[in-house]
Amino acid sequence: MRKTLGGWALAAVAGLGALATVAGTAHATPTEATSLYAPSSLVLSVADGDSAQATVTRAVTLTCRPTAGGDHPAPRAACAELQAARGTFAELTDLTTGSVCTREYAPVTVVAQGVWEGRNVSFSHTFANSCLQQSARGTLFHF
Structure with missing residues (x-):
């Protein structure tokens, strides 16, 4: 037993x-x-007009954490640029030197909304025309 x-x-x-x-x-x-990483996920859009409420003509998603992804055409490059700019979107709307564009006024507004490194962000910037928007530094708003 x-x-x-x-x-x-x-x-x-x-x-x-x-x-x-x-x-x-x-x-x-x-x-x-x-x-363990703060999330970074954004919706980026381009609108014809001079305000963030203008009609959106293009929009993409961009996820940077935990991995780069989304339907942005160059997610790794865009995430690297945002990281280098410490999440300061305005730095990525500066024009590159030597850009040649007409002086026509057909405003285009870019918008970034979502979460960057765990905090809510909402950014918009209006360019005088689409040529200037495409001449902006980096690839974040090039889609």
Whole structure:
């Protein structure tokens, strides 16, 4: 009888130990590992007009964390530029030197809304025309 009770006790302890091991490793999921980074996910749009409420003609999504993605044509480059600019969107609307555009006034407004490194952002900038918008530094608003 002692051997039987000892066997059952040993089996119970081994079962509890295995259960604790499984429970201890059940928490290490890829979702939790990626949640250590503040999210960065944006909707970028271009509108014909001089305000953020103008009619949107193009829009893309850009996700930078946990990985670069979305339907932006160059997500890795756009994320790298935003990271280098420390999330300052205005730095990416500066015109490149040597850009040659007509002086026509047909305003185009770019808008970025969403989350950058865990904080809500809303940015808009109006260019005098689409040539100037395409002459802006970087690839963030080039889609």
